[in-house]
Amino acid sequence: MPSNKSVSDAPITQFINCRILRDNELQREDLWVREGRILDPEKLFFDEQGYADKRVDCGGSIIAPGFIDVQINGGYGIDFSQASEDVSDGVSFVAKKILEHGVTSFCPTLVTSPPEVYHKVLPQVKVHDGGPHGAGVLGEVLQMLLLQTCLRKRSRCSGTRAPTAAENGVCFTSCKLPCAGFHLEGPFISAEKKGAHPEKYLRTFKSGGLEHLMEVYGSLDDVAIVTLAPELPGSQSVVRELSQRGITVSLGHSAADLSQAEEAVQQGASFITHLFNAMLPFHHRDPGIVGLLTSDRIPAGRVVYYGMIADGIHTNPAALRIAHRAHPSGLVLVTDAITAMGLPPGRHTLGQQVIEIQGLHAYVAGTKTLSGSIATMDMCVRHFKQVSGCSVQEALEAASLHPAQLLGISPKKGKLDYGSDADLVLLDEGLNVKATYISGEEVWRKGQ
Amino acid sequence: MRLVILDDYDLASEWAAKYIRNRIVQFKPSADRFFTLGLPTGSTPYGCYQKLIEYYRHGDISFKYVKTFNMDEYVGLPRAHPESYHSYMWNNFFKHIDIDPANAHILDGNAQNLEEECQAYEQKIAEAGGIELFVGGIGPDGHIAFNEPGSSLVSRTRVKTLAKDTIVANARFFGNDLSKVPTMALTVGVGTVMDAKEVMILITGAHKAFALYKAIEEGVNHMWTVSAFQQHPRTIFVCDEDATLELRVKTVKYFKAANLHIYLYMLSIRLALA
Numbered sequence: 176m177p178s179n180k181s182v183s184d185a186p187i188t189q190f191i192n193c194r195i196l197r198d199n200e201l202q203r204e205d206l207w208v209r210e211g212r213i214l215d216p217e218k219l220f221f222d223e224q225g226y227a228d229k230r231v232d233c234g235g236s237i238i239a240p241g242f243i244d245v246q247i248n249g250g251y252g253i254d255f256s257q258a259s260e261d262v263s264d265g266v267s268f269v270a271k272k273i274l275e276h277g278v279t280s281f282c283p284t285l286v287t288s289p290p291e292v293y294h295k296v297l298p299q300v301k302v303h304d305g306g307p308h309g310a311g312v313l314g315e316v317l318q319m320l321l322l323q324t325c326l327r328k329r330s331r332c333s334g335t336r337a338p339t340a341a342e343n344g345v346c347f348t349s350c351k352l353p354c355a356g357f358h359l360e361g362p363f364i365s366a367e368k369k370g371a372h373p374e375k376y377l378r379t380f381k382s383g384g385l386e387h388l389m390e391v392y393g394s395l396d397d398v399a400i401v402t403l404a405p406e407l408p409g410s411q412s413v414v415r416e417l418s419q420r421g422i423t424v425s426l427g428h429s430a431a432d433l434s435q436a437e438e439a440v441q442q443g444a445s446f447i448t449h450l451f452n453a454m455l456p457f458h459h460r461d462p463g464i465v466g467l468l469t470s471d472r473i474p475a476g477r478v479v480y481y482g483m484i485a486d487g488i489h490t491n492p493a494a495l496r497i498a499h500r501a502h503p504s505g506l507v508l509v510t511d512a513i514t515a516m517g518l519p520p521g522r523h524t525l526g527q528q529v530i531e532i533q534g535l536h537a538y539v540a541g542t543k544t545l546s547g548s549i550a551t552m553d554m555c556v557r558h559f560k561q562v563s564g565c566s567v568q569e570a571l572e573a574a575s576l577h578p579a580q581l582l583g584i585s586p587k588k589g590k591l592d593y594g595s596d597a598d599l600v601l602l603d604e605g606l607n608v609k610a611t612y613i614s615g616e617e618v619w620r621k622g623q
Numbered sequence: 624m625r626l627v628i629l630d631d632y633d634l635a636s637e638w639a640a641k642y643i644r645n646r647i648v649q650f651k652p653s654a655d656r657f658f659t660l661g662l663p664t665g666s667t668p669y670g671c672y673q674k675l676i677e678y679y680r681h682g683d684i685s686f687k688y689v690k691t692f693n694m695d696e697y698v699g700l701p702r703a704h705p706e707s708y709h710s711y712m713w714n715n716f717f718k719h720i721d722i723d724p725a726n727a728h729i730l731d732g733n734a735q736n737l738e739e740e741c742q743a744y745e746q747k748i749a750e751a752g753g754i755e756l757f758v759g760g761i762g763p764d765g766h767i768a769f770n771e772p773g774s775s776l777v778s779r780t781r782v783k784t785l786a787k788d789t790i791v792a793n794a795r796f797f798g799n800d801l802s803k804v805p806t807m808a809l810t811v812g813v814g815t816v817m818d819a820k821e822v823m824i825l826i827t828g829a830h831k832a833f834a835l836y837k838a839i840e841e842g843v844n845h846m847w848t849v850s851a852f853q854q855h856p857r858t859i860f861v862c863d864e865d866a867t868l869e870l871r872v873k874t875v876k877y878f879k880a881a882n883l884h885i886y887l888y889m890l891s892i893r894l895a896l897a
Binding site: 205216217218219220221223224225226 | 702703709710713714717718723724725727729
């Protein structure tokens with residue numbers, strides 16, 4: 176390999192003729208990758224006297240960090256909330272399909288379900304990095320950062336998991352913990368704001384806080400995000416304990432007022448599930464959860480992120496603009512995609528309910544309640560850019576950098592910094608996906 | 624010496640780049656016979672580097688068999704610092720061309736032993752067979768590389784303390800904060816550059832005019848170290864009109880006429896051969 180091998184003799188790929196999203200701008204720079212990570216070419220040149228083995232001509236494409244979808248319920252006929260025997264296969268199937276939309280990491284989302292479903296589904300999927308088999312499933316935040324988490328979990332660790340040929344060989348954590356990164360949306364949500372969630376499985380917090388959660392969910396090892404309603408009594412300690420475990424707490428499906436929401440943020444909540452939807456509408460004397468976007472009671476140094484379903488249906492463009500202008504750096508694009516995403520019109524199952532597709536709309540069968548979106552992530556990025564008038568950089572960051580920051584996995588993910596994972600999406604001027612890479616390997620290309 | 628005067632900065636950069644290109648192409652470098660090039664940094668040669676990159680992209684030149692030796696580097700500045708000369712050369716030249724990284728030499732201002740680093744550099748130049756063409760600039764105080772006023776005209780590569788003029792001139796790259804500018808540097812000596820087969824000095828801008836006057840119309844003096852090249856058999860000074868503002872009209876007219884004659888002469892040869 177063209178290098179003095181002082182650091183590594185792994186092959187080096189140089190992406191040329193491209194514009195890369197770095198430091199909040201599109202730069203006309205080449206992108207260098209080695210061993211699944213972005214490489215510093217200047218260090219390569221001077222320290223190792225190395226150069227590229229392989230050059231990939233991007234034909235003027237934009238290279239952005241791979242998109243991260245933190246709220247996706249399924250797709251292509253797969254429903255993550257279904258307690259089937261082969262959940263892992265289902266997750267893998269969707270993981271592979273969403274590569275076409277530029278999504279390289281995601282949090283499979285479970286809507287409100289009975290404990291049996293959680294107990295059955297959660298243990299079946301472990302967090303893993305992406306690869307040619309599909310996008311990566313994100314896991315807990317802390318394991319990446321703190322040894323304490325690893326030590327605490329060592330009793331549950333099933334040992335070293337050797338990467339298989341199908342995976343890219345780069346394990347997610349340094350101690351190779353097998354974990355999954357679910358987004359548990361419910362059941363601790365408000366009956367008033369349940370949206371499409373089944374009422375009979377809603378719950379309130381019992382005393383004992385986290386232990387009760389463990390009874391319901393079975394395990395929290397493999398969970399990245401929990402959405403709950405902070406006005407439920409007993410939520411404060413739950414929010415605090417979940418946050419301390421490194422789980423992102425999100426406020427949603429809630430009738431909380433602003434002070435209840437702020438209290439939750441002070442206890443550690445950092446996300447709002449699909450802003451505007453399933454919460455009290457903004458009121459000028461009590462802005463409710465929406466008021467968090469401009470609240471002055473957010474602890475210093477903390478950012479409240481908010482999910483936005485930018486499919487043109489869940490949020491009126493004017494409302495999207497108001498949120499974006501109020502708090503641009505917190506906007507996280509999510510698809511909230513349901514089983515029917517990618518499928519033709521008709522009836523399909525979501526959790527414990529039946530939904531109906533009509534064009535780009537998905538309703539709870541027999542009602543006009545929106546049940547979720549069937550827009551893809553790249554569609555959301557394009558729509559967001561179009562209606563907000565934001566720059567290309569901002570639109571791309573809302574789908575990559577911000578979700579990574581939310582989950583605390585930046586700059587490993589969500590950025591093209593030296594050392595970041597080389598999860599990439601190549602886009603044309605119109606932000607259509609041309610190719611997707613995970614750890615520097617091409618996993619999808621348009622037209623193939 | 625040869626004094627080549629172009630109308631403006633862009634034309635001067637282009638002339639210099641073409642000269643370098645032609646020299647390399649005519650040399651026909653190969654794996655057994657590298658072309659050794661000495662290189663400067665700063666705002667003056669920037670246009671020249673841009674042009675060389677353009678010629679490379681156009682396929683007119685390859686740097687595959689070219690070895691480069693930069694003149695200088697700050698002491699104590701991290702190599703990855705955006706103002707280090709390593710960064711300058713990477714961003715403005717090396718990353719755009721096909722030079723083998725092993726052939727791009729720059730002094731290491733963070734070496735454990737600076738003196739050894741300087742001696743090793745002289746050694747590398749000798750091992751490469753000496754410098755074929757050394758391109759340099761001139762400071763407002765008439766220095767070549769970091770050979771500040773008072774430097775020996777037979778000096779070799781060594782550590783130098785920077786003069787106040789130089790620090791002030793460089794402050795603009797460090798947010799105009801004088802305290803952030805490095806105070807020492809490693810530099811090739813005047814003698815080191817004099818050893819090159821040919822020397823080309825780029826001088827553009829009115830702020831360099833006085834230094835150019837001192838360098839070529841006054842005597843050889845260690846206070847204006849570029850003046851040493853009056854005693855080199857092959858030196859070319861490439862400048863723009865503004866840089867000639869302090870020269871005698873007679874000097875400027877002479878060299879403009881001389882260049883015209885050279886140009887016409889070369890043209891006639893080419894036509895005769897055609």
